[in-house]
Amino acid sequence: MPKFLHTADWQMGQTYSRFDTEDGAALVEARYDAIERLAALATEHGCDAVLVAGDVFDAQTVSDRTIRRVFNATRGFNGPWVMLPGNHDAALAESVWTRARRLNAVPDNVHLALESGIVPLPEQGMVVLAGPLTQRHTYGDLTQPFDSIETAPNLLRIGLGHGSVQGVLPDDIDSTNPIAPNRTETAKLDYLALGDWHGVKEINQRTWYSGTHEPERFRNNDAGYVLIVDIEQPGATPTVTRHETARYQWHQWRESLSVPSDLDELLNRINELPEASVLDLKLDGTLTLAGDQKLTDALSIAEAKYRSVTCDRAGLQLEPTEDDIAALHADGYLGEVVQELREGQQAVNADDDAEVARDALAILAGLLISNDTEVAQ
Template sequence: MAFRFLHTADWQIGKPFGNVPGDAGAELRAQRIATIGTIARLAATRGVDAVLVAGDAFDSNEVQDRTILRTLDALKPFSGRWIFLPGNHDAALAHSVWSRMRQMGLEANITIADKPVPIEGWDGRAVVLPGPLSRRRESLDQTEWFDAAATPEGAIRVGLAHGSVANRLPGVAEASNEIPETRAQTAGLAYLALGDWHGSLKIAPKTWYSGTPETDRHRANSSGLVHIVDLDGPDAPERVETVPVGHYQWHQLEAQLLDGTCQAALEALSSIESEAARRVVSLTLRGGVSLAERYRLGTELSSWQHRFHHLDIDDAGLFEEPTEDDLDALDSSGFVRLAVDRLKAQAGNPSNPAAASARVALRMMYVDHMSGT
């Protein structure tokens, strides 16, 4: 009577990653499809009865046909049942990614759950109750029909939905397409498989978000996972195994430079040096450094940018504090030293509107000097 399935969601195939330019962004887009292949192989290896995709398989209904075809190819290692639920990014509109998929001709093992009707199979062991979205934001609860849905006697009831669980999601979550926190109990579900929140999370009794299988943002929310779910019967407690499948690791680092050196920044980057090519990093710098250390920092960051998959640097909170050694290195006398002294005086006066420009000018002079230009 047992039922084993893989729960995943929020693939968002075709996500543009506009903030990651060039090859790095293209590789992030390609990896999302490659990770689907990893999921398919995992499903085959673990012998699941089905893969349930709880919405937002695609980033929009406007993805290119070649993206759809590449995604369908990635599913092939698992020949069992795939059930796709339209979410808010890929809602079941009259003309949608789902209507285009049907026109392409679907394999028999792929089910598009775009109607609120029970999905049966598995020799009567289980029934999936889908709550598809037909627009980006639904005003009515798409899971309400679960409560009265007729299913075979003794079948395990599994809900499949996409949205925000009322009163439960963290305050930073976007509250849309609301789902009651008691839906699993009122509908007699053994498990409610959800999408929309991008991290793995048990949000209410028998109610789980699987999160996105390929991390796509700098947020500590247990992403890059899928769930292998075992249900031993309609009333048995769910057994959920979280399995890592993501390739890229996203990190948000902050470094406070308090001793006039850039050492804290370099130590923060060194802490994630292992498998650097898989890491997407956001580094925020604050504090003050000498001109010599600022020059060293620029050289080191340039090296790290080549080693990481992508490194984004926010140094708006970083300022230069020229030392006497810095100024002596620029010039010991004459007109240049006079200009340097004036810039230093301007840079050290926070009330001076030209302070920021003076700091930039000092830095540029130092870089030119060190470069021999």
């Protein structure tokens, strides 16, 4: 029973400039670790081959070190690897792939499918029909030639492509490269392994996207897995199982706060996240001064607990309660300043001014509370 592992969209060499240096470096390393995990999975499950459906590299200009590290990370599986160029690492006349060969970085068991055609793997009971991208964007279906390629009847016909299945995926995916939704039928494929959609997605019984092996964006589409595919014999229905390889979970929350219980619920959800989390928050609504301080303290704890926590509070307004004002002891001039800042948050045509007023009110409240604490001590 031939069995293979299907993966794609590694995007190696990708950087994370939006994150702090330490967090960005950890996210980069996680992508190498995930290659090692999928190689170990392929060995553990007795896979006959590993198929990588495009975008192994994030760009043609990745460093030589990145190239060497990628191929080093594959050493945990000694069987054949078939790597397909995608839209980020297209098989140009001069490309990251030709550079890898000049560096002598490509192991003997790694097959680079740089041209349209077949990669025969008779010992593994299959033939891989490859449709590599030779430029970043194409407007013809590179899997169409599969229809006319003849292979031995006793070998599985496995298609390997990278692009957008027409009429199925959203319009905002990474590339324009079209793929016919009925390609497995017209080309009599036992399975079509695809890349470009960064999450696991079943198109039909024989056509799947594996997604990326390690999440790299805030999109809830089942990223962070690989697929192990069993096909008993040519013509048999594939058995597809997904296996998690991700180190980090990415969460993007958009929350509106209006009453104290909203904040309590949010903080409980944050506290229940696994430590290997990347969290992006954007908040709007209103908070009391006490609630704002509670949020600030909770985020400070979370930043030390999780891989990365960012919070956009520009949409929040501070609405001090009478208890908040009393606790500040902001009489006389300070009381007037507090009131002016409260009113300043209501600016309709000056978002920047409203944000400055909110931040100033939070800072003033923090200073007054800190001062009271020091006096009490």
